[in-house]
Amino acid sequence: MTGAPVVVARWRGALAPATALAGGLGAAALTLPEPRRPSLVVAGLGLAALLAALVVGWRLLGGAAVLLLTAGPMVAGALERAAAGPLRMTAAAAALLVLVVGLDAAERSVAATSRLTTRVVAEQPVRRFGLPVLALLGAAAVALTGMADAGPSVSLVLVGLVATVGALVVGVLLHRTPRRRRPPDIQ
Amino acid sequence: VRIEAGDVPDGTAHRLVFRATTRLRRFVLVAAVAGAAGVISGRGALLAVAAAPLLLLVANPQSALPRGLTSALALATERCVEDDEVELVLRVAIAGDGRVDAVLAPPPHVDLVRTGEPRPTSGEGEVRWLLTPRRWGRQPVGPVTLVLRSAAGLYEATVEVAVPDLVVYPAGGSVARAVAPRELPARLGEHASRATGSGVEYAGVRPFAPGDRQRDVDWRATARHRDLYVRQYADERALELVLLLDVGVEAGEPGRSSMDLTVRAATAIADAYLRVHDRVGVVTLGGWSRWLAPDASPRQLHRIAELVMAVPRDQGGLEPGLARVPRRVLRFGSFVCVLSPLLDRRALEAVQELHARGVGMLVVDVLTSEPDVGPRTALTSLALRVWRMEREALRVELASLGVPVLRWDGTGDLTAALLHAMRAVPPGVRA
Numbered sequence: 078m079t080g081a082p083v084v085v086a087r088w089r090g091a092l093a094p095a096t097a098l099a100g101g102l103g104a105a106a107l108t109l110p111e112p113r114r115p116s117l118v119v120a121g122l123g124l125a126a127l128l129a130a131l132v133v134g135w136r137l138l139g140g141a142a143v144l145l146l147t148a149g150p151m152v153a154g155a156l157e158r159a160a161a162g163p164l165r166m167t168a169a170a171a172a173l174l175v176l177v178v179g180l181d182a183a184e185r186s187v188a189a190t191s192r193l194t195t196r197v198v199a200e201q202p203v204r205r206f207g208l209p210v211l212a213l214l215g216a217a218a219v220a221l222t223g224m225a226d227a228g229p230s231v232s233l234v235l236v237g238l239v240a241t242v243g244a245l246v247v248g249v250l251l252h253r254t255p256r257r258r259r260p261p262d263i264q
Numbered sequence: 265v266r267i268e269a270g271d272v273p274d275g276t277a278h279r280l281v282f283r284a285t286t287r288l289r290r291f292v293l294v295a296a297v298a299g300a301a302g303v304i305s306g307r308g309a310l311l312a313v314a315a316a317p318l319l320l321l322v323a324n325p326q327s328a329l330p331r332g333l334t335s336a337l338a339l340a341t342e343r344c345v346e347d348d349e350v351e352l353v354l355r356v357a358i359a360g361d362g363r364v365d366a367v368l369a370p371p372p373h374v375d376l377v378r379t380g381e382p383r384p385t386s387g388e389g390e391v392r393w394l395l396t397p398r399r400w401g402r403q404p405v406g407p408v409t410l411v412l413r414s415a416a417g418l419y420e421a422t423v424e425v426a427v428p429d430l431v432v433y434p435a436g437g438s439v440a441r442a443v444a445p446r447e448l449p450a451r452l453g454e455h456a457s458r459a460t461g462s463g464v465e466y467a468g469v470r471p472f473a474p475g476d477r478q479r480d481v482d483w484r485a486t487a488r489h490r491d492l493y494v495r496q497y498a499d500e501r502a503l504e505l506v507l508l509l510d511v512g513v514e515a516g517e518p519g520r521s522s523m524d525l526t527v528r529a530a531t532a533i534a535d536a537y538l539r540v541h542d543r544v545g546v547v548t549l550g551g552w553s554r555w556l557a558p559d560a561s562p563r564q565l566h567r568i569a570e571l572v573m574a575v576p577r578d579q580g581g582l583e584p585g586l587a588r589v590p591r592r593v594l595r596f597g598s599f600v601c602v603l604s605p606l607l608d609r610r611a612l613e614a615v616q617e618l619h620a621r622g623v624g625m626l627v628v629d630v631l632t633s634e635p636d637v638g639p640r641t642a643l644t645s646l647a648l649r650v651w652r653m654e655r656e657a658l659r660v661e662l663a664s665l666g667v668p669v670l671r672w673d674g675t676g677d678l679t680a681a682l683l684h685a686m687r688a689v690p691p692g693v694r695a
Binding site for chain 1: 309357
């Protein structure tokens with residue numbers, strides 16, 4: 078159904094499940110260094126749900142896999158301080174981003190097996206790859222800040238309040254529905 | 265049929281309505297679980313897992329979503345013949361950043377292939393498909409669904425682009441030459457008839473009579489007989505051909521069913537005879553009777569093709585036979601080609617009625633398969649044998665009326681059978 082070589086087409090078809098699997102395995106692996114039974118059970122169930130979701134393509138199973146594989150490192154980090162290090166948390170954030178993106182693509186490819194899907198317009202590469210990298214850098218910064226000891230004080234609370242209000246204002250401004258633009262002409 | 269770059273029409277603007285995708289909901293889920301874990305456990309580092317999806321959500325606001333999409337679609341032709349290749353081109357442009365996937369479900373009875381490897385760029389792109397219809401009829405192709413995902417796949421909008429139906433005419437080619445009987449109705453045409461007239465084919469000489477043209481004098485015959493003789497020419501007349509389609513029953517595998525063969529044979533015969541300006545008409549037998557009076561106009565083939573392709577859609581329970589068909593459609597002097605799977609006595613009754621009206625006929629048996637009776641047992645073998653005998657009896661009855669019966673599987677040429685049937689028309693019966 079496509080002009081591309083068969084090997085390339087197969088490789089493309091396997092890319093999305095492989096990405097999801099890599100993300101899921103990465104998230105599950107972050108529970109291993111200091112294994113505790115609850116986190117291992119949660120991560121194991123998450124991997125099982127992920128495999129089932131990749132085979133069946135049910136979005137409910139995919140959602141359960143994301144929930145369980147997120148909960149695995151979180152339970153591990155909550156039970157063991159060593160499991161909540163900045164590097165591991167940043168790695169967990171990266172693994173979960175990869176998991177969500179890969180799972181989404183895999184589910185769509187399962188749903189579209191009987192149809193011919195062709196990419197007509199592509200995203201700008203800078204936006205496609207730059208934003209996730211920035212998000213991970215932000216996650217690393219939060220992880221490093223979270224490790225620092227801070228005593229409660231009035232100034233800290235005020236700074237927190239100002240930051241919250243600022244985030245709300247910026248969020249509302251950015252996410253409000255813009256005015257309609259004229260669609261482009263085709264040359 | 266291909267499309268050149270300049271043949272694609274101007275684009276149509278679509279308004280986009282975005283909705284949150286599963287990816288967005290899962291990012292929110294990850295952020296909620298990580299945030300809750302961080303707050304409950306009191307470990308700030310866990311919030312890092314929540315930070316990444318939240319930052320992605322904040323960095324991809326709705327204000328950055330494209331608000332318009334323009335699409336231009338062109339189908340090389342809306343009318344083609346079976347196994348033709350028809351190109352479909354779609355161009356898309358968006359105002360903003362995002363990726364657009366074109367989704368097209370393969371239509372039934374149409375092979376769908378994407379031509380070339382599209383190289384999508386940001387902003388606008390083009391995709392080309394090649395459609396190869398494998399069966400006659402009105403084949404729905406579209407719509408093409410455009411799925412626009414923007415803001416790192418967090419929002420999605422869907423647009424449907426309508427594609428016109430493909431009207432696929434049956435592939436003909438089973439009649440190499442339009443043959444005709446020697447006795448034809450007195451209509452101007454291209455077949456040399458037995459009657460003498462003003463044609464170009466030499467038909468003999470006769471003694472000169474007052475009023476004959478001087479240039480028709482045959483000097484050699486005149487010298488031999490020592491009296492004036494003039495040349496005679498065969499009159500050129502048109503055949504009135506009526507195609508009687510028995511479409512009450514359809515049997516056989518799709519693509520080679522009795523209906524498929526009937527439609528293909530009817531179109532091929534009509535095409536061959538209309539090329540030589542004969543008058544061709546159609547009558548359907550079984551279900552709702554429909555007819556098309558014989559005509560030789562250039563649009564007649566189109567009308568016949570439309571009628572025969574519409575036949576399977578309006579099969580009903582009525583079996584009025586030929587009683588409702590007007591006399592002007594099946595006139596004395598017409599030649600009737602009956603296309604039937606010969607699965608019941610309806611065809612025989614029609615042939616008997618036409619025989620009584622004094623028209624020449626050829627029956628083409630278009631059944632290529634036997635009924636599926638399941639595992640072979642003594643009983644099923646007997647049933648199959650009885651079925652074969654009934655069909656044989658029907659053929660014998662037709663033969664006893666002097667009507668030639670031809671078995672046709674869709675591959676052979678019908679010219680010889682038509683010639684045999686037309687030459688077998690008894691003297692005194694025109695056509």
